[in-house]
Amino acid sequence: MEGGRRVLSNVIHSQVDLHQEFGGVVPELAARDHLERLPHLLDLALEKAGVQPSDIDLLAVTRGPGLVGCLLVGVGVGEGLATAWAKPLTGVNHLWGHIYAAMLTRPDLEPPLLGLVVSGAHSDLVRMPQHGRFEVIGRTRDDAAGEAFDKAARMLGLGYPGGPALDRLARTGDARRQPLPKPSLPGLEFSFSGLKTALLYRLRDLGADAGAQEKADLAAAFERSVVESLLEKLDEALSKGPVSEVVVAGGVAANTLLRRRAAEVVADRARLTMPPLELCTDNAAMIAAAGFFAGTQQAPTVDPSLGWD
Numbered sequence: 001m002e003g004g005r006r007v008l009s010n011v012i013h014s015q016v017d018l019h020q021e022f023g024g025v026v027p028e029l030a031a032r033d034h035l036e037r038l039p040h041l042l043d044l045a046l047e048k049a050g051v052q053p054s055d056i057d058l059l060a061v062t063r064g065p066g067l068v069g070c071l072l073v074g075v076g077v078g079e080g081l082a083t084a085w086a087k088p089l090t091g092v093n094h095l096w097g098h099i100y101a102a103m104l105t106r107p108d109l110e111p112p113l114l115g116l117v118v119s120g121a122h123s124d125l126v127r128m129p130q131h132g133r134f135e136v137i138g139r140t141r142d143d144a145a146g147e148a149f150d151k152a153a154r155m156l157g158l159g160y161p162g163g164p165a166l167d168r169l170a171r172t173g174d175a176r177r178q179p180l181p182k183p184s185l186p187g188l189e190f191s192f193s194g195l196k197t198a199l200l201y202r203l204r205d206l207g208a209d210a211g212a213q214e215k216a217d218l219a220a221a222f223e224r225s226v227v228e229s230l231l232e233k234l235d236e237a238l239s240k241g242p243v244s245e246v247v248v249a250g251g252v253a254a255n256t257l258l259r260r261r262a263a264e265v266v267a268d269r270a271r272l273t274m275p276p277l278e279l280c281t282d283n284a285a286m287i288a289a290a291g292f293f294a295g296t297q298q299a300p301t302v303d304p305s306l307g308w309d
């Protein structure tokens, strides 16, 4: 990254092939693969960016949340490079990265902003009053949106990775033919486990009648319930006070329906930024940007219960 906003190179090694036969991420394999792939990825990133280690001013690494084995490998490599190259290293929270992906998308985007971060493990509504400061105002009581999509995809026989497969299947279905309940808790909390159970029972009731079209309709209904539930709370947060910038980010922000409906819900009440698909799902550029803006700032101490420290 140059200046926190310009991506010089952003290389990704996908582990989809590695985990596919197991139907989900195997933590041990994931960590080992990080260790094996990182040295080459680093060389590639430097080569593509056309920079030498001596050009680098700051290294950034994800320090959490995530799979502990993978985090250990990343932090170990980061610390090794920082020592070998005599460069400062900053640890960033993975979720900051998802918000900072939006800053790469719109170079003029600045806090204060309201964010909805939806990933495999998080569904968080957050206020970001300034760089490096995040106040979580809503989260999930049980499953995260991405996790719910992945589990629903598995029930529908779509395999791994589930979210994108469910998205594709939903495009051929009609949610009205197999309506599912829309979770709605008071306040800004999310809950997706009841919806997951509703899908399970519906599939059980349909039994052998659950053909390709029924499954597509169920995928569409499940997607609609998750998306409308997420946006209901975003809408509520928006109506609580003036906000001029809204960011919707994280892997689930790659979802077709969420992208369309978020634009409709936010409409002209604020400016909405959703990173392009390749910056929604996990990537290194967003971590570098977060390190540039947030890792070096002395953010005012936040109550840890508000999260994202």
Ligand code: KG4
Binding pocket: 118, 119, 120, 121, 122, 145, 146, 147, 149, 150, 161, 162, 163, 164, 167, 250, 251, 252, 253, 254, 255, 256, 280, 281, 282
């Ligand atoms: O942010 P991310 O890449 O990794 C985590 O930090 O977890 O998010 C991954 C999640 C997975 O649950 C994946 O199924 C979901 O994002 N996802 C999608 C779509 N693309 C990725 N969910 C719904 N529709 C999509 N198009």
Ligand code: ZN
Binding pocket: 094, 098, 119, 120, 250, 251, 281, 282
């Ligand atoms: Zn993520």
